[in-house]
Amino acid sequence: MLDGLSSGEIELVGRKVRLTHTDRIYFPEAGITKGHIIRYYLDISPLLLPHLRDRPLNLERFPEGVGAESFYQKNASAFFPSWLRTFSVDYPRAHKTNRHVLVDDAAGLIYLANLGTITFHAFLSRIDDLTHPDLLILDVDPPDLAGLTREESFKPVVETAFLLREELLALGMAPRVKTTGKRGLHLGVSLDRRSTYNEVRTALTELFTRLSERRPDLMSRAVRKEKRRHRVYLDALRMAMGATVAPPYTVRATAVASISMPVTWEELATLEHSQVYTVANALARVTSVGDLWAPLVTPGA
Structure with missing residues (x-):
């Protein structure tokens, strides 16, 4: 210490x-x-x-x-x-x-x-250039389900992160990943500041819609918790000016004074939770x- x-x-x-x-x-x-x-x-x-x-x-x-x-x-x-x-x-x-x-x-x-x-x-x-973001952040949080351990709720977050990575790599992007320090993960991509927040959010919404339709068992874009239940929430609305x-x-x-820490994709595969x-x-x-x-x-x- x-x-x-x-x-x-x-x-x-x-x-x-x-x-x-x-x-x-x-x-x-x-x-x-x-x-x-x-x-x-x-x-x-x-x-x-x-x-x-x-x-x-x-x-x-x-x-x-x-x-x-x-x-x-x-x-x-x-x-x-x-x-x-x-x-x-x-x-x-x-x-x-x-x-x-x-x-x-x-x-x-x-x-x-x-x-x-x-x-x-x-x-x-x-x-x-406040109206053109230079960072794209994908916030991946676990579902709110009583009875799940911290480790159990983190597994679908990791699976979702790897699926998002595949999609981003196919688009020519090289995402980085970090723990949020609370319950989930952040994926980060550097942007060239040619697009506005609205344009980035529209593209992100299309990506999230495509993924949630492909894996409705794992991911959901439903805002209400009772509708998405056990699924990971994909929220594109946070990609906005002022966010x-x-x-x-x-x-x-x-409780443990956790840190939002960058990790490698290899490390993520065996990471147990977000407060390591x-x-x-x-x-x-x-x-x-x-x-x-x-x-x-x-x-x-």
């Missing part, structure tokens, strides 16, 4: 960031403190930052730790330091504008982690394998 950081002032990329209440227990079952989470984010920052940079963020904050009151923050607070960039996004249907925070460097990352941010949620497009994804290496608010990687073992893994999702955000990686 990594050592936690202590309260006090630290300097990162020339900026001073004050850390507070670092001994506060954030994950009671795992014995993980706020200081542990901050230390994890500092150590993982070289890999995580490319997946956050220039993307509007939503913050999932747990100031008193997991299990206590939490909230999503979409608007930057007035007290945020002036060096922490923000970007305004208009939501015409909701008749509002949100001023999302941006994370450029380790100082911004750690400042927000100190505010109790457990999970960062990033847009699928960047601020220089976000928990990027690789972000912490999830689970945690704050306690994630750094050792990435030291060994590096960033398996780097090609999605770094040309030529």
